[in-house]
Amino acid sequence: MLTVLGRNNSSNVQKVTWCLEELGVPYERRDVGGAFGGNKDAAYLAMNPNGLVPTVLDQGRVLWESNAILRYLAASYDTGSLWEPDPGRRAEGEKWMDWQLSVLAPPMTPLFLQHIRTPPERRDPLLMATSLERASRAFGMLDAALARSAWLGGERFTVADVSCGVLAYRWMNLPIERPALPALADWYARLMGRPAYQAQVMIGLS
Numbered sequence: 001m002l003t004v005l006g007r008n009n010s011s012n013v014q015k016v017t018w019c020l021e022e023l024g025v026p027y028e029r030r031d032v033g034g035a036f037g038g039n040k041d042a043a044y045l046a047m048n049p050n051g052l053v054p055t056v057l058d059q060g061r062v063l064w065e066s067n068a069i070l071r072y073l074a075a076s077y078d079t080g081s082l083w084e085p086d087p088g089r090r091a092e093g094e095k096w097m098d099w100q101l102s103v104l105a106p107p108m109t110p111l112f113l114q115h116i117r118t119p120p121e122r123r124d125p126l127l128m129a130t131s132l133e134r135a136s137r138a139f140g141m142l143d144a145a146l147a148r149s150a151w152l153g154g155e156r157f158t159v160a161d162v163s164c165g166v167l168a169y170r171w172m173n174l175p176i177e178r179p180a181l182p183a184l185a186d187w188y189a190r191l192m193g194r195p196a197y198q199a200q201v202m203i204g205l206s
């Protein structure tokens with residue numbers, strides 16, 4: 001059976017389990033990383049030299065990098081929705097997946113860690129303020145895109161929405177002041193209506 005190695009409060013693990021449940025692919029998940037540890041052990045590093053989660057084991061393959069895993073899952077197991085076969089249309093969504101890692105995650109990671117995993121007395125107000133400003137700008141870009149099309153990859157839900165959707169949950173639930181972004185709010189409301197998102201992502205922040 002397909003195996004996901006990674007704790008369920010990791011946004012990158014959540015991408016994978018959300019996608020698997022959207023696709024209806026059976027899987028097992030084992031807790032690795034964070035308080036569970038194991039991700040710096042030699043056996044784990046031999047599979048994933050980054051020592052990060054998630055790692056996916058499937059049909060003799062060892063896969064890491066959450067967005068690459070999303071592409072693999074959708075291309076391998078899709079029954080006609082999450083994966084866009086046309087390369088041009090697929091690139092419309094894929095650019096948001098690369099953007100999620102290079103633009104959205106860099107400010108969202110410190111913003112989340114400061115608010116949720118750092119005791120108040122050890123927080124860095126300047127880091128929190130600059131991260132909030134950068135994340136607000138990034139979500140503003142998503143809002144502009146979502147004002148033009150219903151989903152990030154075009155007219156239907158794809159893995160691009162999965163990649164950015166996990167961070168939207170954090171953005172919407174952190175105790176921060178958010179700019180009014182109506183198209184983003186509408187997209188987020190539609191994500192919240194999906195049972196797999198409810199089960200894998202809407203589980204609180206920890």
Ligand SMILES: N[C@@H](CCC(=O)N[C@@H](CS)C(=O)NCC(=O)O)C(=O)O
Pocket residue numbers: 010011012013032033034035039051052053054064065066067101
């Ligand atoms: N670019 C990687 C990033 C993976 C990553 O940073 N994972 C974090 C959790 S979200 C991690 O492994 N942190 C260390 C730990 O959990 O012990 C991906 O998209 O898979």
